[in-house]
Amino acid sequence: MKKLPIELTINGRAHELLVSPKETLLNVLRERFHLTGAKYGCGIGECGACTVLLDGLPVLSCQLLAVMCNGKKVVTIEGLSPQEAAAHPMQDSFVEEGAVQCGFCTPGMVISATALVEEKSEPTTEDIKVALRGNLCRCTGYENIIRAVKTGARKMKEV
Amino acid sequence: MKIPSGKVFRNDAYAKVTGKAKYSDDLKFFNMAHAVPVYSDYIHAENLQVDTGAAEKSAGVLKVITAADVPGSIRFGQIDQDYCMFAEKKIMCAGDVVALVVAEQRSQALSAAEKVVISADPLPVVSDPEAALSPESPIVREIENSNLMNHHKMRRGDAPQELKNCDIVLQEEFSTQFIEHAYMEPESAVCVPRQDGVMEVYGSMQHPFSTRRFVGALLGEPLSHIEVYQPPTGGGFGGKDDTAAIVCARAALAARLLNRPVKLTYTREWSIRESYKRHPYRLNYKVGIEKSGRVKAVQVRMISDGGPYLSVSPWVNWRSTAQCFGPYTVDNVHADVLCVATNNPVTGAMRGFGAPQVNFAVEQISDIAAERLGISPLEYRRINMVKQDGETVTGQVLDTHTVSMEQVMDRVAGEIAYEEKLGRCSRGTSEGDELYGVGLSISYRGSSLGAEGMDFCSSVINCQFDGSILLETGIHENGQGAESVMLMLLAEQLGVRLDRIKYKRSSTSNVPDGGTTVATRGTIMGGGAVTAAVQKLKQLMADNLYDVLQCRPEEVRFADDHVLGPDSDSKITWDEAMQHLFLKRVYPYAFGSFQAPDVSWDEETGQGDAYFTYVYSCQAVELTVNKSTGKIKLQNVVAAHDIGRAVNRAMVLGQMYGGITQGIGMALSEDLEIENGKFAHLDLNHYKIPKARELPEMTGIIVENPDPQSPSKAKGIGEPALELIAPAIANAVYNATGIRYRDMPLKVNPEDLK
Numbered sequence: 087m088k089k090l091p092i093e094l095t096i097n098g099r100a101h102e103l104l105v106s107p108k109e110t111l112l113n114v115l116r117e118r119f120h121l122t123g124a125k126y127g128c129g130i131g132e133c134g135a136c137t138v139l140l141d142g143l144p145v146l147s148c149q150l151l152a153v154m155c156n157g158k159k160v161v162t163i164e165g166l167s168p169q170e171a172a173a174h175p176m177q178d179s180f181v182e183e184g185a186v187q188c189g190f191c192t193p194g195m196v197i198s199a200t201a202l203v204e205e206k207s208e209p210t211t212e213d214i215k216v217a218l219r220g221n222l223c224r225c226t227g228y229e230n231i232i233r234a235v236k237t238g239a240r241k242m243k244e245v
Numbered sequence: 246m247k248i249p250s251g252k253v254f255r256n257d258a259y260a261k262v263t264g265k266a267k268y269s270d271d272l273k274f275f276n277m278a279h280a281v282p283v284y285s286d287y288i289h290a291e292n293l294q295v296d297t298g299a300a301e302k303s304a305g306v307l308k309v310i311t312a313a314d315v316p317g318s319i320r321f322g323q324i325d326q327d328y329c330m331f332a333e334k335k336i337m338c339a340g341d342v343v344a345l346v347v348a349e350q351r352s353q354a355l356s357a358a359e360k361v362v363i364s365a366d367p368l369p370v371v372s373d374p375e376a377a378l379s380p381e382s383p384i385v386r387e388i389e390n391s392n393l394m395n396h397h398k399m400r401r402g403d404a405p406q407e408l409k410n411c412d413i414v415l416q417e418e419f420s421t422q423f424i425e426h427a428y429m430e431p432e433s434a435v436c437v438p439r440q441d442g443v444m445e446v447y448g449s450m451q452h453p454f455s456t457r458r459f460v461g462a463l464l465g466e467p468l469s470h471i472e473v474y475q476p477p478t479g480g481g482f483g484g485k486d487d488t489a490a491i492v493c494a495r496a497a498l499a500a501r502l503l504n505r506p507v508k509l510t511y512t513r514e515w516s517i518r519e520s521y522k523r524h525p526y527r528l529n530y531k532v533g534i535e536k537s538g539r540v541k542a543v544q545v546r547m548i549s550d551g552g553p554y555l556s557v558s559p560w561v562n563w564r565s566t567a568q569c570f571g572p573y574t575v576d577n578v579h580a581d582v583l584c585v586a587t588n589n590p591v592t593g594a595m596r597g598f599g600a601p602q603v604n605f606a607v608e609q610i611s612d613i614a615a616e617r618l619g620i621s622p623l624e625y626r627r628i629n630m631v632k633q634d635g636e637t638v639t640g641q642v643l644d645t646h647t648v649s650m651e652q653v654m655d656r657v658a659g660e661i662a663y664e665e666k667l668g669r670c671s672r673g674t675s676e677g678d679e680l681y682g683v684g685l686s687i688s689y690r691g692s693s694l695g696a697e698g699m700d701f702c703s704s705v706i707n708c709q710f711d712g713s714i715l716l717e718t719g720i721h722e723n724g725q726g727a728e729s730v731m732l733m734l735l736a737e738q739l740g741v742r743l744d745r746i747k748y749k750r751s752s753t754s755n756v757p758d759g760g761t762t763v764a765t766r767g768t769i770m771g772g773g774a775v776t777a778a779v780q781k782l783k784q785l786m787a788d789n790l791y792d793v794l795q796c797r798p799e800e801v802r803f804a805d806d807h808v809l810g811p812d813s814d815s816k817i818t819w820d821e822a823m824q825h826l827f828l829k830r831v832y833p834y835a836f837g838s839f840q841a842p843d844v845s846w847d848e849e850t851g852q853g854d855a856y857f858t859y860v861y862s863c864q865a866v867e868l869t870v871n872k873s874t875g876k877i878k879l880q881n882v883v884a885a886h887d888i889g890r891a892v893n894r895a896m897v898l899g900q901m902y903g904g905i906t907q908g909i910g911m912a913l914s915e916d917l918e919i920e921n922g923k924f925a926h927l928d929l930n931h932y933k934i935p936k937a938r939e940l941p942e943m944t945g946i947i948v949e950n951p952d953p954q955s956p957s958k959a960k961g962i963g964e965p966a967l968e969l970i971a972p973a974i975a976n977a978v979y980n981a982t983g984i985r986y987r988d989m990p991l992k993v994n995p996e997d998l999k
Contacts, residue, residue, distance in 0.1 A: 122271035123264020125479075127429050128513045132929040135429055163264035177262040184253035184895030187903065188724025189261030190429040190479030196262055215937040222929065224429050224480050225724055227902030228937040230895065 092156040096121070097165025105152040112136045112147035115162060123163035123193040127222070134221030137194035138162045144201040146220070163193035166200060175241035176200045176234075185234035187225035195221050199235040203242050209235065253895035255729045256748055257477060257722070266477045269433035269449045274506035277435070278307055279351040280499045282515060283344040283361045287336040288922035289385075289588040290365035295343050299360040305353030307503055309361065310345040310495075314502060317465025321494075323455070323487065325555040327388065328591075330463055330491050336365055337385070337553035338588050339922055340519035347499045347507060370922045374550045374585035375527070385553050385586040394551045395559040395584040397566040399851030401638060402577030404533075407542035411533030413617050418530075419606040419987045423550075423917040424523035424910075426595055427934045430479020431516040434493040435508045436500035439472075444501060446473040448493040451481040451723050453751060454758040459490035460497045471497070473753040481723040482907070483594035483763060487556050488520040514927040521556055521593035522917060524549040524584070526565075526602035532610055533577075538618050538628045542577035543570050543638075547603070549592070551584040556593035558584045560697045565599035567696075567846075567855040570638050571607035572650055572689035573629040578638050580851065588922040594763060596904070600690060600968040601911065605989060608686035608972030612979065621667070622976075623658055626687055627651060640852040645842075647950035649861045649887040654687050656885040656946050657863040661685075666867065673983035673998065678872050680998070682981025685865040686973040690965045691856025692955075693766035693841055700766070700841035702759035704774035705749075706735065706782050708833035712820040714741070717749040719759015720771030725963060726896040727767045733892050734772050734957055738779040740803040741819055757838075765860070765961035768892065770839060772957035778837025789831050790822060842954060858954040861887040862965045864905065866941070866973045870981045875993035877913060877978060879941035882970065886945075889952035889960040897962050901945040904966020910935045912971035916990050 089104035096119060105114060115121040115138065124147050127135035131149040138147045139161040167174040176196050179185075186192050195218065202209055202217035209217070214235045215228075223231065260266040285293075297309035312319050312331040322328040332341040344361050348354035371377045371385050377392040385392055408414055434448035444464065450456045453473040460471050473493070478485060496509035511519075526549045533542040547565055551558045562582045569580040615625035631637055633648040658664065663685055671680035694700045704718040716735050722728045728748040736743040749755065759774065760766070786808065787801035794801060794810035794817065802809040809816040817825070826833050845853035864884040870877050884901055891897045914933040918925035926932065951958035971989060979985050984997055 116271075120273070121264070122267065125268070125430070126270070126510075127431070128929045130513075130928055130930060133429060163262075167263075173259065173263060177259075180262045181255070181258040182253070184255070184899050186255060186258045186261045187726065187896075187899060188429065188480040189257065189266055189477060190268065190724075192261050193264045218937045222429065222934060222936065223903075224427055224482070224907070224934060225903045226899050227904075227906035227935075227943065228940060229902040229943055230899050232937065 090153050092153055094155055095159040097161060107153060109152045110148055111150040111152050111155055114152045115147060121162045121164050125190055125193065127190065134194040134198065135191050137197045137221065139197060139201060144198050163197060166196065174200065175245055176238035179234045179238035179241055183230050183234035183237055185226060185230040191221060191223045195223065195231055199238060203239045207239060207243055209239055254733060254743065254893060255726055256732060268430055268479055269435055269447055269476050270510045272435045272447055272476065274435065274437055277506040277508055278347050278349060278503060279354050280345050280347045280496060280507050280509040281351065281354040281358050282342045283346060283358045284518060285336050285341065285343050285363045285365065287365050287367060288339055289368045289370045290336040291334060291368055293332055293334055293336060293343065293365040296362040297344060299362065300346055300357040303353065303357035303360055305349040306357045307347045307349065310347065310499060310502065311343065315463060315498065318462045321459050321462040322555055323557055324559060327386065328487055328554040328556065330494055338590055339924060340590055342519065345495050345499060347503060370588045372587055372589055372921050374548050374587055377585045377587055385588060392586040393583060394555055394586050395562050397562050397582040397851065398849065399566055399569060399578050399580035399638065401640065401850065401852060404542040404544045404577040404579035407577040408531055408533040408544060411541050412536045413534040415532045415610060415613060415617065417606065417610055417613065419528045421526045421602045421605055421989045423525050423590065423919060424595060424915055425517055425917050425932055426482045426484030426520065427929065427932065428480030428482060428484060431511040431513055432489050432492040433510040434496040435506060436493065436497040437506040438500050438504055442470060444471050444497050446471060446493050446497055447476055448489065449478050449485060450475060450489040450493060451478065451485040451763065452721060452761040453753045455486055455761055456490040456493045457753045459494045463494040463498050464501055475721055475751045478723050482596040483598065484520055486594055486761065513929060517927045518924060521591040523595040524558065524561060524592040528602065528606040530606060530610060532614065534614055534618065538620055538625055540573060540575050540629050543575050544579045545569055547582045549584045550589055551586050552589050552591035553586060554591050556591055558592060561594065561599040563697045565603050566851055567639055567691060568600055568603060571604060572631050572687055574631055574635050575638055589919055596907065597964050597968045598764065600964065601908065601971060604686065604688050604969045605971045608969060609975050609985065612976045621664065622685065623654065623664065626654060630687065631689060639855045641854045646858045646952045646954055649948060649950050650687065650689060653861045653885045653887050653948050654863045656948060657865050657883050658685065660944065660946065661865045661867065661881065661883040663865055667980065670980035672980060679869040680872060680981040681869050682977040682979065683865065683867045684973045684975065684977025684980055685863065686969045686976065687863045688969040689859045689861050690968065692769055692858045692860060692960050693856065694764050695856035696844040696846035696853060700760060700770065701838060702770040702774045703757050703836065703838040704771065704778040705756050706778045706835045708823060710823055710827050712745060712823050714746040715749050716746055717751065717756045718771040718774050719756050720767045721751055721762040723762055725767065725900060726893060727762065727771060730768050730892045731771055731775050734775045735779060738776060740805060742806050765963040765965065768959050768961045769955050770841065772959055773839030773955060774837055776956035777839050778835045781837055782833065782835035785835065786822065786826065786833060789826055789829055793817060793825055839956060858952055858960065860960050860965045862969055864970050864973050866970065866977050868974065868977045868981065870978060870993055872998050873995055875995040877991065877993060879909065881941050882943045884945050885948050886962055886965050887948040887950055888962050889955055890949050890958040891947045892959050894947065897947055898945040900962045901966045902943050904963065905943060905970050906935050906940060908967045908970035909940065911989060912974045913990050
């Protein structure tokens with residue numbers, strides 16, 4: 087199959103690469119760039135474990151063909167914090183509020199939560215539940231996650 | 246040293262929130278090949294023929310492995326060695342794997358898998374457990390002459406006779422469904438042959454030692470030739486034992502045959518297809534009650550669907566037997582708990598382990614009985630519940646720990662204002678569109694394995710010259726925070742800073758097998774082992790440091806990162822203590838083990854000391870039912886559990902909320918539609934686990950009566966959290982609609998409300 091050239095900015099760095107027409111963004115991130123924070127959980131866009139930011143908006147990278155992302159900016163969980171040394175305030179909040187158990191859904195949750203707060207700085211519980219409707223978690227019952235998003239929103243304001 | 250209350254500690258949290266945590270599928274090794282499984286379209290068939298010729302010629306294919314390539318045992322299992330890791334002559338269920346295609350690239354393996362040609366002669370599919378018991382039914386398992394896999398009994402007093410003399414006799418039937426664990430991470434394994442002949446296994450699993458046994462069996466190699474590491478596991482809930490271990494075993498076989506690293510990562514579809522499920526139960530109860538409200542006799546028959554392989558079904562059934570009438574004292578009990586072989590998906594361990602099904606029935610019966618008696622549901626429970634120094638249905642006297650059943654129930658009933666709200670329930674009539682109901686249930690849960698298994702665990706503390714410490718235990722991190730709890734217990738008991746300690750990367754070649762991390766036994770058994778090791782270490786340190794501290798050995802104390810004598814003047818820092826010991830050529834190293842206190846069981850009567858201690862639980866829920874759609878909307882959940890002592894509070898609450906949520910899924914939305922052994926769907930779109938939006942406000946109450954039976958005084962929360970919300974919901978739905986729903990998942994048909 088003929089490979090197609092695309093340009094992708096991943097976590098602030100520009101890349102040129104050849105992708106096959108059927109290759110998903112998730113596959114490119116995990117297999118070529120070893121950015122394994124985005125997970126495969128269901129393959130049909132139901133669980134949200136593969137969520138990354140595309141030009142600032144949360145997208146399901148298992149449902150997105152890499153060719154569709156040509157010229158766009160991708161931010162993964164590994165690149166969410168602007169500083170190399172410190173975690174993003176939303177990541178800190180997930181740790182502090184005990185929102186992490188098995189952790190497999192966590193990168194997707196943190197990405198969706200950050201995108202929500204970028205859009206709406208003081209989200210209500212209902213806003214958070216709506217924003218996380220595409221992210222499944224089997225461990226936590228979402229309680230501590232919702233609390234973490236609220237704490238994260240407060241912290242993001244302070245920065 | 247203690248963690249400030251309200252703060253949570255997790256040694257893996259930053260790795261997980263930053264994406265740095267490497268799960269099994271995130272691992273890559275040089276020269277790694279990729280394997281994929283091949284399934285057949287048959288459910289039950291014989292004379293299986295597998296033609297791998299075309300697949301082997303496919304691009305990039307290195308090998309197509311079938312049963313003929315297995316050097317060890319094709320079959321293995323935790324109780325019976327019947328679980329078929331590669332289908333040999335027969336297909337027994339939809340999840341049977343007939344071949345494993347290994348190729349340079351995963352995409353190549355996937356396309357070659359489609360070229361494997363399978364043929365077989367179909368056999369009648371056995372799918373109804375009740376029918377499978379009739380003499381006319383085809384036999385599923387060749388090794389038996391009946392489809393009855395297991396039969397546990399309880400014979401206490403004379404229930405059939407006593408039932409004739411009761412004022413009220415209730416006869417009730419309930420049913421529960423297949424439940425998928427739906428851990429977020431599908432199974433994955435990477436196996437790497439090492440130069441010394443050892444096979445290294447990295448896999449998503451619940452229990453590395455169990456995995457090692459499956460790998461050893463399939464390879465035909467001794468346990469010492471296999472080293473299993475557990476990378477972070479993306480959820481287990483009881484579901485990552487047999488199947489996850491078999492995935493590791495198949496990857497190890499491919500790695501052995503090709504002598505190179507092999508990765509086998511499951512899609513969600515394969516995961517649902519092959520992994521074992523929670524047993525569906527059908528439960529028939531006859532309950533005889535006196536006018537006083539006292540239950541006099543219980544007769545029950547439970548029948549559960551075992552699928553074609555035994556897995557741990559007898560142990561699941563055993564818990565259903567030992568706890569066959571919930572947390573109530575009854576003098577006459579006649580129970581039969583059966584497991585039947587079918588060609589449905591395999592069933593095995595799942596969080597709750599035979600208790601959620603029983604509680605679903607028993608706690609609805611409590612409300613039904615209270616209504617018949619004309620007393621409050623709390624009063625009925627109070628009359629019949631287990632009490633301090635009282636007896637369980639197995640004849641066990643509860644005198645070794647605080648029996649807090651009533652305390653826990655009162656906390657929940659008070660918090661949610663149960664009695665007051667009960668009077669406001671709609672019972673089928675309301676002015677608006679919504680019917681309102683409140684419901685409650687209670688349970689007790691035997692901690693750890695009980696009389697179903699060997700119960701011991703060990704721990705190693707290895708203090709370093711520079712003051713840092715390494716800890717390991719035979720309990721494993723499944724995402725619940727087990728490692729963090731062990732670290733916190735060690736820091737607290739040794740009086741040292743938490744940041745001194747690192748949890749040693751788990752490997753089956755280090756610490757001894759501590760038994761599976763199941764049965765809510767992580768904290769109680771692992772914590773017991775840590776406590777035992779700390780005691781030994783303290784003794785060793787006291788014996789070698791008392792002269793430095795100018796006191797007697799028994800006066801040496803450990804606190805505030807120091808080792809101290811009887812008064813605060815004589816003390817040395819932890820670092821100094823380590824230097825003293827090493828200069829004396831003494832290793833500050835301790836191995837501790839904890840054996841669960843004795844338990845007992847009589848197979849014929851179902852009597853004995855089933856468990857060495859119990860967790861007491863109560864959960865209540867408020868909800869509405871929409872009159873025109875039948876939609877059930879949960880508003881509020883309150884839960885209280887007596888877990889002895891909370892070590893990591895935020896994590897205890899997190900597990901509570903998570904368990905309740907899984908219970909809500911079971912009650913309302915989760916249903917694996919299986920017809921004649923075939924899955925209708927294999928995805929998380931049709932199998933609906935709860936989303937954030939569907940969940941109510943939840944309040945968790947931690948009740949702490951330190952348990953003398955547990956060296957750390959703590960018990961556990963994993964399974965208690967899940968096992969009783971479903972009957973509370975069913976009771977609330979009844980109180981809202983006036984209709985009793987006895988089958989899960991609960992579906993209110995709006996037609997019924999008219």
